[in-house]
Structure formats: structure tokens, C-alpha cells
Amino acid sequence: MSHVEVQQVTNHLKHTMLMLLRKKGIQHIQVKDITTQAHVSRKIMLQFYPDKYAIFNEIVAEKKEELSKHLTETNEICDKIKKEDVIFCTILDFVQKNKPFFQTFIDRKMEPYIDFYDFFLECQQSVSNDELLVRSRAVSFYMTSLYAVKENRVFSFNEICEKFHKFNDESQHRINRICIKITGKYREKSKVEEILQHAFKELLLEKEKYEAITISDIMRKSDLRRATFYECYRSKEDLFSSLLQEECCKLIKLYSMEHHSDYDVETPSAVSTNQAYAYFPLFHICKNGCPLPNLLTDMVHQIISLYMEQKRKFDRENILNAYFFSNKILAFFLEKLYRQRL
Structure with a gap:
């Protein structure tokens, strides 16, 4: 095969893999599915890729390389004053041009997952040496x-x-008011819910993967009957969602505490990492690598939902502001994790 033909075949295989991943998890995709859909023989596919995971890994690596190149070029040519805006537009333009990739992976509920926070961190390696700026971006x-x-x-x-x-320029006092509204309306959980959530958190620390936890595990850990579990939650996912909502409320309160006028806002860690760990158990779960699938996206959905509950209108501007609010809370959470790992 010529170089052009090789490029055509590999591109076609990657495109086919991406289309299949939009419909099902990688564990349910067979080599036969790829070759049948791509109209190539198994022998030809194996000439270029040893397995399906190699195709997936190359897709991700290429996107990282492509975006890194765009960001480096943007960083070199744009004016310092307008740099952040231009870089922002570069990202949005890249997402728009690679929408099938982002639609497939950015809000995914099945394997394989892509940690897009790490994805964007890696893409900036050649752009800036300012670690905190890179992480914030x-x-x-x-x-x-x-x-x-x-x-x-x-x-x-x-x-x-x-x-x-505009949202970032809003007074911290106004953002704190939103935080207080959110945390003030949170429902107190029952004793049984507390026991089940505690058992689930312990299992998350013990197990290597969220998927490995079963209802039976939760029952054994909590020493409760299965019927009691179903009186509170429909499923393991429902329990996790409830737990995550509570943890996000705590995180929002922690953010508000740090940015309250009683604290020195110039100090990056007015609320110490140790305080955060004591107050917010999810830090413990995440500190050594998170076993939860798509945790950041799930956190974002919870924070957006909590934000929108305080708004009378579900208009497009409020929705966008909900994302910006989530951006602040998530950046705060990830900064605490980063400082713990230093």
C-alpha cells in the first residue's frame, strides 16, 4: 500500500471506531464489528492496529496533538491583552470542527471514558509554564x-x-448569595440514608472501580436489609447521585466559606486543604486517582442543577451562567486536589 492508501484505511478505521463508540461501550465492540462496518478484512486491520484499544488510543492522541498545535500557534501570534479570548475561541472552534469526537466522549456513560480536564492539561504543555494558569484554563x-x-x-x-x-467580574458577594441559597435549601437526609451513603463512600475507597460495587456489597457494609435500600433509592446509581448532590452542596459551601469577606481572598487557600478533607469526603475518594466514571461531568450536572433550581427562568443566559458558576466551583475543587498532591 502507498502512504496515501495507508492513511485512507487508518482514517476509515478510526472513523468507524468513533461511530461504533457512539452507540456502545468498547467492551461490547468486537474486531468483527469494526471490519464489517469499515468493509476491510481482519488481516488488513491487524496490519495497522493490534486491537480495538489501539484504534481508540490513536484517536485520542491525534486530537491532543492537533489541539496542542493550534494552541501553540495561537499563543505565539496573539497579543497578550487578547490572548485569553483568542485561546478560548480556538478551543470552541476546535470543538465545533471535531464535534463527533466531543459528542461521543465528553458526557459519556460507558467505557471508555476520557478525562477532558487531563486532556486539556496535556494539550497546554507547550503553551505556558504557569501551572495554576494552565489548570485554570x-x-x-x-x-x-x-x-x-x-x-x-x-x-x-x-x-x-x-x-x-462579565460573570467573572460579578461581585463575589453576589456569587456567595447564590451559594447560600443553594446550600440553605438542601434537604437533611434520614438516618438510614446516612448509613447507606456512608457505606457507599467506604466501598468507593475500598474498591478499584465504581462498577465493581454491588447492592449486595452495600447491604453487607451497611448491615441493612435489601428492602430498606429500595425504600430510599431505586438503584446504586440513584444512591450515587444523591450522595454526589450532597457532596456538591458541601463543596459549594466550602467555596463560599473561602471567598467570604471574613477570609483573606488574596490567600489562595484560606480554607486549608486539611479542612476541605475533613469537611468534604469526596476529596478522600479522589486523592489517589478517582475510581468513579466521568466524575467531573457528573459533578458539573449536579452543580448546574443546583444553580438552576434558584432561577425562575430556564433561559439560555441563565443556563450559560450555570456553566460559569460550575466552572468556579470545579476549579476550586481541582485546585484543592492539586495542592494535596504537591
Whole structure:
């Protein structure tokens, strides 16, 4: 095969793999599915890829390389004053041009998962040596990409940048009021719910994967009957969602505590990491690598939901502001994790 033919075959295999991944998890995709859909023989596929995972890994690696190149070029040519806006637009433009990739992976409920926070971190390696700036950007890139995919980007690139700055310029007092509203309305859980959630958190620390936890495990750990579990929750996923909502409320309260006027807001860790760990158990779960699938996206959905519950209108501007609010909370959470790992 010529170089051009090889390129055509590998591109076709990657495109086929991406289409299959949109419909099902990688564990349910067989080599035969790929070759049949791509109209190539098994022998030809195995000439280029030893297995299906190699195709997936190459798809991700290529996207990282492509975005890294765009960001490096943007960083070199744009004016310092407008750099952040231009970089933002570069990300949104990249998401728009690679929408099938982002639609497949950014809000995924089945394996394989892509941690887009890490994805955007790696893409900036050659752009800046400022670790905190890179991490802050990675959260913003992730949030705007999620918004662009989930909400079909109802605002233009420039509008998103403009509204992002406007939200960031809002007084911290106003944002704190939102935090207080959210945390003030949270329902106290029953004793049984508390026991079940505690058992689930312990299992998350013990097990290597969220998927490995069963209802039977939760029953043994909590020493409760299965019928009692179903009086509170419909499923393991329902329990996790309830737990995550509570943890996100705690995180929002922790953010508000740190940014309250009684604290020195110039100090990056007014609420110490140790305080955060004591107050917010999810830090313990995440500190050595998170066993939960798509945790950041699930957290974002919970925070957006909590934010929107405080709004009377579900208009597009409030939805965008909900993403910006989530951006602040998520950046706070990830900064605490980063400081713990230093």
C-alpha cells in the first residue's frame, strides 16, 4: 500500500471506531464489528492496529496533538491583552470542527471514558509554564466544551467570551448569595440514608472501580436489609447521585466559606486543604486517582442543577451562567486536589 492508501484505511478505521463508540461501550465492540462496518478484512486491520484499544488510543492522541498545535500557534501570534479570548475561541472552534469526537466522549456513560480536564492539561504543555494558569484554563476549556456540545452552543464564540468575563467580574458577594441559597435549601437526609451513603463512600475507597460495587456489597457494609435500600433509592446509581448532590452542596459551601469577606481572598487557600478533607469526603475518594466514571461531568450536572433550581427562568443566559458558576466551583475543587498532591 502507498502512504496515501495507508492513511485512507487508518482514517476509515478510526472513523468507524468513533461511530461504533457512539452507540456502545468498547467492551461490547468486537474486531468483527469494526471490519464489517469499515468493509476491510481482519488481516488488513491487524496490519495497522493490534486491537480495538489501539484504534481508540490513536484517536485520542491525534486530537491532543492537533489541539496542542493550534494552541501553540495561537499563543505565539496573539497579543497578550487578547490572548485569553483568542485561546478560548480556538478551543470552541476546535470543538465545533471535531464535534463527533466531543459528542461521543465528553458526557459519556460507558467505557471508555476520557478525562477532558487531563486532556486539556496535556494539550497546554507547550503553551505556558504557569501551572495554576494552565489548570485554570483546563477547567474553563472543559466547561465551555461541555456547554458547546450539550447546549448546542446557542451563543457565538465572542458572546461566550464576553459573558464569561462579565460573570467573572460579578461581585463575589453576589456569587456567595447564590451559594447560600443553594446550600440553605438542601434537604437533611434520614438516618438510614446516612448509613447507606456512608457505606457507599467506604466501598468507593475500598474498591478499584465504581462498577465493581454491588447492592449486595452495600447491604453487607451497611448491615441493612435489601428492602430498606429500595425504600430510599431505586438503584446504586440513584444512591450515587444523591450522595454526589450532597457532596456538591458541601463543596459549594466550602467555596463560599473561602471567598467570604471574613477570609483573606488574596490567600489562595484560606480554607486549608486539611479542612476541605475533613469537611468534604469526596476529596478522600479522589486523592489517589478517582475510581468513579466521568466524575467531573457528573459533578458539573449536579452543580448546574443546583444553580438552576434558584432561577425562575430556564433561559439560555441563565443556563450559560450555570456553566460559569460550575466552572468556579470545579476549579476550586481541582485546585484543592492539586495542592494535596504537591
